[in-house]
Amino acid sequence: MQNKSIDTSEVKFFERIQSLVNSEPVVLSKNLTRICAVDATYSDKDRKVVAAAALYDNGVLSETSVYSGRFTFPYHTGLFFLHEGPFVVAAVNKLKVKPQLACFDAQGLAHPRSKGLATICGMVLEIPSIGIAKTALIGKALQYKDGLDKLNYKGRHVGFITLDSAKKKLFWSPGYSISLEQLERTIALHQEICLNASREAHRLSKIEILRVKTKPNLH
DNA sequence: GCGACAG
DNA sequence: ATCTTGTCGC
Numbered sequence: 001m002q003n004k005s006i007d008t009s010e011v012k013f014f015e016r017i018q019s020l021v022n023s024e025p026v027v028l029s030k031n032l033t034r035i036c037a038v039d040a041t042y043s044d045k046d047r048k049v050v051a052a053a054a055l056y057d058n059g060v061l062s063e064t065s066v067y068s069g070r071f072t073f074p075y076h077t078g079l080f081f082l083h084e085g086p087f088v089v090a091a092v093n094k095l096k097v098k099p100q101l102a103c104f105d106a107q108g109l110a111h112p113r114s115k116g117l118a119t120i121c122g123m124v125l126e127i128p129s130i131g132i133a134k135t136a137l138i139g140k141a142l143q144y145k146d147g148l149d150k151l152n153y154k155g156r157h158v159g160f161i162t163l164d165s166a167k168k169k170l171f172w173s174p175g176y177s178i179s180l181e182q183l184e185r186t187i188a189l190h191q192e193i194c195l196n197a198s199r200e201a202h203r204l205s206k207i208e209i210l211r212v213k214t215k216p217n218l219h
Numbered sequence: 220g221c222g223a224c225a226g
Numbered sequence: 227a228t229c230t231t232g233t234c235g236c
Contacts, residue, residue: 040226044228075227077224084226084227107225116225137225171225226227 005074014079019113021120025177028128029100033058035190036099037132037197038088041205047071048212049084051091052204054197055099061200065094066208077137080106081117089121101178101186102129103194105202107137108175110151110159122176129175130183131159132198136171148187160187164195 107116108131122129139153151159159173
């Protein structure tokens, strides 16, 4: 049901392009203070989408942005970036201050073609990025450290698994211009900021779509 | 071959 | 994710 609106040749075509994506990474800042998260909320009935970004500076919310639009490309597993990417990228671009790290509610490396939305969007933005997903798309858990599992796929380490404050699993994977080692360090040092920013972005996009739905003429 | 499948 | 009411449980 979810992929009936995409032609099989379209799927193959976009998957191929995704596989070929490759770009020189920028460098993750040594002094990481500006971290943003971005999320989107949908109204499937009228195809409206609102993306919201929340920027934290030194652990404090410093700026937010919202982008409202209407989606055309449907959700299709593995091609999520085509569905949501344009909107979350637009929201991050509306921030006046450029983040040093962007967190996406999606996969990065932990993807069948190693390049989920977090990877693609970080590359488009030229901002180092990570994916923090609530469920896994691929891979299995391997015990690693206390409170930190590794996510493995086809014998490869592709990410980490943590538990949030409600003890629900979170699947972290490197996005653009970030190594697994840098991701592990980021989790150790900035996990709470990343999750606070994600919650704030989620909350804002939810609030904003209600406003958009109440005023149909504004979009 | 069949099922699963980020949001 | 969204569409949706009441309901079960800590």
